Amino acid sequence: MKPLIVIILAIAVGYVSYEYVYPPFSEAMKFTKHVPKVEPKKEIAVVPAPKPVVKPEPVVVIAPKPEPKPEMKPEPKPEMPKIPEPPPVDPNAFVAPVFPPVDELTQNWAAVPKGFFAKPKQVTMKKDLELKMQMGKATAATTFKAGAKIFVMGQEGPNLIVGASENSPMRGQVPMEDTDFKDVFIAAYEQVKITSTENARKAHEYKLAAAERAKNAPVAATKGGGGGSSNDKPVKDADGTYPLLVASMKAGEVTEVKPDNVKSWGDPAQEKIDGNDYWTVNVKYETQTMFGKFETEAQARIKNGKVEKWVYTGSGEVVP
Structure with a gap:
């Protein structure tokens, strides 16, 4: 017990000394009273609590109605140049005959129409030619200088069959290109085309005039093709032919016109020609023809139930 009291008293004396005796003594002795070091307070960064994420309400965007697009009109196509309409066809207009070109007519000069050689044609040599001509078993040589005349009697492939004269019995061959045969042929063909076209024109004019005359002709009887009156109208058969005209052909009253080469038969008309009905x-x-077959027109003139004559409608000449 006693030691405990001693300890308590020692503690008390020590405390009083430290509190009341030590401060003046330490001040005199320049002692610094031990003051516990106060640590500065550390600032603690306070992280703000995250704001609650508010989900935005879905916004419904109403798209504006598209404005109607104007209808795209197709670009106008460029106008094609207007082709002038052909003039109306005159039913009474003359239509010229059509002739085949020379190359077609001659098959490129490989086959000249044989009718062209019916009468020997005279041509001019372009080159000197020593021509050996056969006369029976004998052979004769004749020389033709360039510019000389020679007669053509026919064709043999690319060569011409020639003779020294129109009636010469001697024959030889010469290349067509060594003569002016093509020029002679073309000139003759052009002349025939001109003549034929002119005859066709006259025939057309005659036909129009005949139709006009028929308007003023007296009313004719139609008793048949045979009687003895000039008013008897020729009768057309069921096949389109006229027995009276066919009989005239078969009797030899005309030789150029035959039933099998007639292409069309016209209608009968009553006319007054040269004072005759x-x-x-x-x-x-x-x-x-010498250039092949061509179409032409003839007219049968009937009087008193008989074909009196056949004439070309273009020229009025009698048909052989």
């Missing part, structure tokens, strides 16, 4: 019938037919 006739029934006339025009026929179109093919005739053989």
Whole structure:
């Protein structure tokens, strides 16, 4: 017990000394009273609590109605140049005959129409030619200088069959290109085309005039094709032919017009020609010429139930 009291008293004396005796003594002795070091307060960064994320309400965007687009009109196509309309066809207009070109007619000069050689044609040599001609078993040589005349009687492939004269019995061959044969042929063909076209024009004019005359002709009887009156109208058969005209052909009253080369039979018309009353019938037919077959027209003039004559409608000349 006693030691405990001693300890308590020692503690008390020590405390009083430290509190009341030590401060003046330490001040005198320049002692610094031990003051516990106060640590500065550390600032603690306070992280603000995250704001609650508010989900935005979905915004419904109403798209404006598209404005109607103007209808795109197709670009106008460029106007094509207007082709002038052909003038109206005159039913009474003359239509010229059409002739085949020379190359077609001659098959490029490989086959000249044989009718062209019916009468020997005279041509001019372009080159000197020593021509050996055969006369029976004998052979004769004749020289033709460039510019000399020679007669052509026919064709043999690319060569011409020639003779020294029109009636010479001697024959030889010469290349067509060594003569002016093509020029002679073309000139003759052009002349035939001109003549034929002119005849066709006259025939057309005659036909129009005949139609006009028929309007003023007296009313004719139609008793048949045979009687003895000039008013008897020729009768057309069921096949389109006229027995009276066919009989005239078969009797040899005309040789160029034959039933098998007639292409069309016209209608009968009553006309006054050279003071005579006739029934006339025009026929179109093919005739053989030196350039091949061409279509032409003839007219049968009927009087008193008989074909009096056949004439070309273009020229009025009698048909052989």
